[in-house]
Amino acid sequence: MLSEMLRAVRLTGAVFLSARLTAPFGLVSPKRFDGGMPMAHLRHISVFHLVAEGECVVETASGAQHQVVAGDLLLLPFADRHRLSVGSAPDMVFDPSLVHRGPTEGIWKVNHGGGGAETRIVCGFIESSEVLVAPMFRSLPELLSSTAATAGSAPSSPLPSATCSRSWRRPRRARRLSLAE
Secondary structure, three states: OHHHHHHHHOOOOEEEEEEEEOOEEEEEEEOOOOOOOOOHHHEEEEEEEEEEEEEEEHHHHHHHHEEEOOOOEEEEOOOOOEEEEEEEOOOEEEEEHHEEEEEOOEEEEEEEOOOOOOOOOEEEEEEEOOOOOOOHHHOOOOOEEEEOOOOOOOOOOOOOOOOOOOEEEOOOEEOOOOOOO
């Protein structure tokens, strides 16, 4: 259903952030869209994240946690607050001072974390200003994910290719690990 809907609409968007995060880390991404703004009902903004390397847990605004790995593409249709983390980070932070100009105009960078295993995430947004499409986006679940790899195999490249078959699904729930495991 989502694939058919996306083929029928005109979307604009861009990549705006490249993050290099090292374990342990915990980041908060604030809500990016205010439905109370004038004319907000006429447009819709969604945030996406591509996990280019490593893994992390994404916690949505409802508190649901989802384990994501390299090759996973996440769509947050409501651009709502969410958290990205690995390990026992001392704090979940939202700190604009972590964001710096990147080497490419318009793409910012973040380097943050405790120095452990690396996770790289590319972040962007898509927007539709078509009046009939905004309600369809608002009917989606709070998080959709797509995996470039087939079950049981690692992706040969973390970036999806034009020939890669993608199917959208609700993501896996994260499993809490204890020291005994």
